[in-house]
Amino acid sequence: MNPESTTPVNAADALIRIRGMSTRLNGKTIFDGVDLDIPRGRITAIMGPSGTGKTTLMRHITGQLAPDAGEVIVDGQNVWRLGRDALFALREKIGYLFQNSALLTDYSVFENVAFPLRQHLRLPEELIRNLVLTKLQAVGLRGAADLMPSELSGGMMRRVALARAIVRDPMLIIYDEPFVGLDPIALNQILRLIRTLNETLGVTSILVAHELAAVRQIADQIHLLAAGKIVAHGAPDELARGETPWTKQFFTGAADGPVPFQYPAPDYAAQLGFGGRA
Amino acid sequence: MTRMKAIGHSPARFLDSIAQIGACGIFLLQILAAIPRSLRHIKETIRQVWFVGAMSLVIIMTCGLFVGMVLGLQLYYVLSIFGGTAALGTVVSLSLYRELGPVVTALLFAGRAGTSITAEIGLMRATDQIDAMEMMAVDPRAYVVAPRFLAGIIAMPLLACVFNALGIFGAHLVGVSWLGLDNGTFWSNMTSSVDVWKDVINGVWKSVAFGAVCTLIATFQGYTTAPTSEGVAYATTRTVVFSSIATLALDFVMTAFLM
Numbered sequence: 001m002n003p004e005s006t007t008p009v010n011a012a013d014a015l016i017r018i019r020g021m022s023t024r025l026n027g028k029t030i031f032d033g034v035d036l037d038i039p040r041g042r043i044t045a046i047m048g049p050s051g052t053g054k055t056t057l058m059r060h061i062t063g064q065l066a067p068d069a070g071e072v073i074v075d076g077q078n079v080w081r082l083g084r085d086a087l088f089a090l091r092e093k094i095g096y097l098f099q100n101s102a103l104l105t106d107y108s109v110f111e112n113v114a115f116p117l118r119q120h121l122r123l124p125e126e127l128i129r130n131l132v133l134t135k136l137q138a139v140g141l142r143g144a145a146d147l148m149p150s151e152l153s154g155g156m157m158r159r160v161a162l163a164r165a166i167v168r169d170p171m172l173i174i175y176d177e178p179f180v181g182l183d184p185i186a187l188n189q190i191l192r193l194i195r196t197l198n199e200t201l202g203v204t205s206i207l208v209a210h211e212l213a214a215v216r217q218i219a220d221q222i223h224l225l226a227a228g229k230i231v232a233h234g235a236p237d238e239l240a241r242g243e244t245p246w247t248k249q250f251f252t253g254a255a256d257g258p259v260p261f262q263y264p265a266p267d268y269a270a271q272l273g274f275g276g277r278a
Numbered sequence: 279m280t281r282m283k284a285i286g287h288s289p290a291r292f293l294d295s296i297a298q299i300g301a302c303g304i305f306l307l308q309i310l311a312a313i314p315r316s317l318r319h320i321k322e323t324i325r326q327v328w329f330v331g332a333m334s335l336v337i338i339m340t341c342g343l344f345v346g347m348v349l350g351l352q353l354y355y356v357l358s359i360f361g362g363t364a365a366l367g368t369v370v371s372l373s374l375y376r377e378l379g380p381v382v383t384a385l386l387f388a389g390r391a392g393t394s395i396t397a398e399i400g401l402m403r404a405t406d407q408i409d410a411m412e413m414m415a416v417d418p419r420a421y422v423v424a425p426r427f428l429a430g431i432i433a434m435p436l437l438a439c440v441f442n443a444l445g446i447f448g449a450h451l452v453g454v455s456w457l458g459l460d461n462g463t464f465w466s467n468m469t470s471s472v473d474v475w476k477d478v479i480n481g482v483w484k485s486v487a488f489g490a491v492c493t494l495i496a497t498f499q500g501y502t503t504a505p506t507s508e509g510v511a512y513a514t515t516r517t518v519v520f521s522s523i524a525t526l527a528l529d530f531v532m533t534a535f536l537m
Contacts, residue, residue: 062413088415096413102406116414119421164414 015040015172015204016061021070023056030056031067032228038206043198045207045215045236047250048225049259054208055099057225058174061206062094063087075171092120095165095173099180101157103149103164109136110145113164120168135163138193140186154181162190166197172204173197179211191218212251216240224250226259305498308419309427315417316424323425330391330426330493331433335440337390338383342441345382346448349373353449354457363459367468370449371442375472375481379442381529384488387434388521392496395426396517399500400510408501423497430493435485442481480536484529491528492521 016038023031030053038044046054059065060072063079072079077090103112113132117123123131136142139159149157158181165173175194179187195218197203209215215222216236224232224239224246231246232239240251249257265271316323349370357363399422402408411418446468453459472478496517503513 064409064412084417088417091413091415094413096410098406098410098413100406102410104407104410105402105405115416119414119416 013039017073019071021067023067029228040204041202042220043205045219045222052225093171095170097161097165097175099176101161105149109147109160113167135167139163174206176208179214302498312420312424315420323428326425326429327432330429334390338437338441339444342444343448346445347452350449350452364463366453367464368471371468371472374442374445375477379438380481380484383438383441384525388492392492392517392521393514395496396500396514400503400513404505427493430489434489435482438485484532488525491524495521
């Protein structure tokens, strides 16, 4: 474990290299000079308290939101210097599972998964059908191919979104909160799927999640994001044994520590009218 | 204190409004640039023509009929004062072709199709569907916005023609069938006075312009809405208000140039 910095990865081994990244949103500092390397072919988990900018970090990596300073290099390309066509070409190699699934509500489950194929590849209908059914089978929803998103539960929507994210076998898959709303059976299958994709296809995976038990099963390394920086990183078991205040509080779930449980507020007793400090 | 605050905010609000108009102009340029790419999704454009055009037919036909009937009734009364009821067909058709048809169709379009376009795109924004398309390397301006923009330009003149036809039919019902005006007089005066290029085609040009403006406003409001239910509600309201104002203002400008 190496708090306050990240282990530099050899440039050739790092699929994503972030240097000196700073971001302020709505007057609040989200990132303050973050350095981060994501190695190729590994599963890297980004963890941290709510509101610390994990999703914002993913948006920087995928070119959806520009940082105020620093550089974000993905597969050797500085994301924020790419033109529209080059950025779209890069995104074609990235699968992104959104926090709220973001399925296209006018299309069936089948058409949602087929969407990236139809938009970018001229494939025979038979091949599209087979590819889509294969991915739906992997997430356990082949039988739901004809359903509309409105007919699915939250967990099922997430699995369809996962099938869509992997349908083109991307080099990088970003999972933003993939385990929310999954029942234990689905959770176990999705964990196996993420691990299989990583092992068989060498896919690089970034996992944004809060479920420590699930993350420990599959992640090769964890970066703990808090207070605008990477405050700790390392292998899951190593990090869970960590002795820094950040890791102790985060992995034990204690209310007291460097991360306040309470949002900044005036004195509780004074606000309730029971006296106390003004 | 509240008034002072309001005065203090008004320059910022004014500047914000100017910035919004500028942003809408840039959005228009982005749509125009995306149109060639959107032709790949021609099925989506056809679907949108059906959605904003065919689905608006009932309200357009109903309103066209009643507007024509009211025009027939009012103008018959006014013309009878001067003994000129024979000109009813001419006056009704000119009013409809030149002004009422394009303008009322645009106002109805803004209320029926414009709001649904705004709400649909706004909800797509709120539920990350727009971002998901971006992440799948699909330009939402080409896939979502441009087809709706083209559909508005195609559907509006067709709807205005239907509105005009039903309006004339309504005036005929009142003037000829109810009030006893001669059928031949009604039609012959109309056909001899209405010029296809000056009256009908100018009205069509207006409809095309109104279609572009109304769908531009509707798509812009949806695309830039705050991703909340309140944001979508405000955006749909703004679509109706801004489209109505823009339609009437543009009508004045175009009338001045096309006279």
